[in-house]
Amino acid sequence: MNNTDQTNIVILGAGKGGTALLDLFTRLPGVTVVGISDQNPAAPALEYAKRLNIPITQDPVQLIRHPGTHLIVNVTGDPDINEQVNTHKHPETEMLGGAASKVLWDLVQDESQMQAQLFQAEKLAGMGTFASGIAHDINNPLYILLAFSENILEETDLPTIHKQARSIIAAGKRIQSISQKITQYTRAAKVQDAVSINVNSTLDEALNIAQFATMLQDISIIRNYEDNLEVLANSEELFQVFVNLMTNAIHAMEGKGTLTVTSYHEDSFGKISIADTGSGIPDENLSKIFEPFFTTKPKGEGTGLGLHNARAIIKKYRGDLSVESTIRQGTTFVIELPYATSK
Amino acid sequence: MSESNSAGMFSGRKSEGLVLVVDDEPDVRKVVRMTLEKSGYTVLEAEDGEKAIAEMKKDENSLLLSLIITDIRMPNMNGIDVINYYRKEWPSVPLIVLTGFPDMDMATSMLQHGIADYLVKPVEAEKLRSSVSKTLEKREVHGF
Ligand SMILES: Nc1ncnc2c1ncn2[C@@H]1O[C@H](COP(=O)(O)OP(=O)(O)OP(=O)(O)O)[C@@H](O)[C@H]1O
Ligand SMILES: [Mg+2]
Numbered sequence: 011m012n013n014t015d016q017t018n019i020v021i022l023g024a025g026k027g028g029t030a031l032l033d034l035f036t037r038l039p040g041v042t043v044v045g046i047s048d049q050n051p052a053a054p055a056l057e058y059a060k061r062l063n064i065p066i067t068q069d070p071v072q073l074i075r076h077p078g079t080h081l082i083v084n085v086t087g088d089p090d091i092n093e094q095v096n097t098h099k100h101p102e103t104e105m106l107g108g109a110a111s112k113v114l115w116d117l118v119q120d121e122s123q124m125q126a127q128l129f130q131a132e133k134l135a136g137m138g139t140f141a142s143g144i145a146h147d148i149n150n151p152l153y154i155l156l157a158f159s160e161n162i163l164e165e166t167d168l169p170t171i172h173k174q175a176r177s178i179i180a181a182g183k184r185i186q187s188i189s190q191k192i193t194q195y196t197r198a199a200k201v202q203d204a205v206s207i208n209v210n211s212t213l214d215e216a217l218n219i220a221q222f223a224t225m226l227q228d229i230s231i232i233r234n235y236e237d238n239l240e241v242l243a244n245s246e247e248l249f250q251v252f253v254n255l256m257t258n259a260i261h262a263m264e265g266k267g268t269l270t271v272t273s274y275h276e277d278s279f280g281k282i283s284i285a286d287t288g289s290g291i292p293d294e295n296l297s298k299i300f301e302p303f304f305t306t307k308p309k310g311e312g313t314g315l316g317l318h319n320a321r322a323i324i325k326k327y328r329g330d331l332s333v334e335s336t337i338r339q340g341t342t343f344v345i346e347l348p349y350a351t352s353k
Numbered sequence: 354m355s356e357s358n359s360a361g362m363f364s365g366r367k368s369e370g371l372v373l374v375v376d377d378e379p380d381v382r383k384v385v386r387m388t389l390e391k392s393g394y395t396v397l398e399a400e401d402g403e404k405a406i407a408e409m410k411k412d413e414n415s416l417l418l419s420l421i422i423t424d425i426r427m428p429n430m431n432g433i434d435v436i437n438y439y440r441k442e443w444p445s446v447p448l449i450v451l452t453g454f455p456d457m458d459m460a461t462s463m464l465q466h467g468i469a470d471y472l473v474k475p476v477e478a479e480k481l482r483s484s485v486s487k488t489l490e491k492r493e494v495h496g497f
Contacts, residue, residue, distance in 0.1 A: 146426070149453035150378055153475035157384040160478060177380050308377070 024048035024055035027085035027115040074098040151181035204242040206350035210235045216252035227265045234272040241280035241347035243327040254316040255284045262288030280349040290337035368395040370419035
């Protein structure tokens with residue numbers, strides 16, 4: 011009858027401790043709860059056990075005598091029960107009671123509380139940053155826009171009206187760019203539509219755009235391309251990712267430095283690295299840069315969505331976007347995408 | 354609209370009070386200034402806490418200061434720290450928080466820390482003015 015892989019357990023006591031243990035034991039593979047008892051017919055774990063089709067009883071002795079039991083766990087808190095167990099149990103049955111079973115159920119409780127807290131914290135981290143980030147970034151320009159418009163209704167000085175109208179337009183554009191960046195997603199291509207993309211020509215197009223930002227600056231660009239490299243993705247999205255990374259790099263170099271763009275392949279991945287000789291990213295920020303709305307740029311200049319969107323796009327195509335950075339020396343972002351065998 | 358950043362307490366008509374506006378966004382400061390100047394307040398601007406203190410050290414500004422309106426997201430400081438920063442410098446000057454974060458928990462904890470009001474942008478001109486005038490009335494009654 012005794013199968014060595016299987017542990018048969020009896021629980022004495024169906025209060026809080028019994029409930030926690032019942033919950034734990036029924037989730038463990040290789041453990042069978044043979045039965046649970048409590049003198050109080052309204053004890054919570056009895057109800058729970060019924061739903062799980064586990065035998066319940068008000069008479070502990072009946073359970074203690076049950077043959078084939080490996081372990082009796084006593085969480086009744088009743089010292090008399092220990093004696094009853096010792097009198098009635100089969101010699102090979104072990105007992106866990108008193109302090110040992112209390113520690114066990116404390117552990118179980120703690121674990122489940124921690125999981126609940128963790129779950130809550132993760133939920134908040136995602137939602138909280140996102141929602142309050144959007145609200146904050148939109149509320150500032152919205153305030154400017156509404157207040158100046160209201161003032162213009164009664165303002166008579168023409169130069170003031172013009173000045174405020176310009177501020178209104180600038181504020182409106184800021185809101186527009188936030189909403190565009192947020193919706194980049196919803197308009198985004200589907201992963202099923204991934205096609206082979208010529209990496210190098212997409213990089214060149216992106217560099218053409220990024221170069222606008224370097225025109226009056228002392229920034230040199232080095233290209234190390236592997237011929238005919240192709241990856242599976244969507245070309246507009248990939249273009250967007252490149253522009254985001256290049257703009258960040260140029261911004262970080264503050265007018266002087268070298269931007270190195272490399273394409274190569276390794277195993278089944280096409281890889282693109284975008285390296286700058288800029289400010290670098292402090293360690294404490296490295297874990298945050300991919301969060302939506304994380305930015306170190308002054309208000310109105312960065313939405314903090316660039317890297318978040320970039321990573322989401324790359325992940326969608328089963329790739330990865332990683333970063334390495336040394337403070338005051340520079341930063342390298344590496345994109346990995348499934349390699350499409352080239353012509 | 355006066356663009357000057359001096360208190361001008363002794364020139365022209367009598368001021369309703371000297372209000373310091375701290376926000377890192379120039380257009381936001383301009384909007385608050387415009388709104389309050391229409392009701393006769395004198396407004397000074399600063400882009401962060403440090404600049405605020407520098408601004409107040411000028412002339413007799415510090416003696417005349419009746420109220421600070423401030424954002425709580427600053428380059429080097431956030432939330433309650435911002436409040437404590439002003440408290441240390443001017444323990445008796447009331448604070449109104451004006452922020453883009455519609456955060457109830459934050460608002461509650463700030464009010465418990467004794468700020469006069471927590472306003473969320475975009476705030477209507479009327480609401481801003483009434484918050485300012487109520488805060489200043491209370492200040493007179495309690496004789497800070
Ligand atoms: N190449 C880089 N060198 C140094 N810091 C960087 C680099 N790329 C990103 N960062 C840091 O990561 C932050 C987030 O970048 P992200 O592209 O997501 O937003 P942003 O550039 O601030 O705003 P936006 O992309 O809307 O202009 C930046 O503000 C910056 O602090
Ligand atoms: Mg960016």
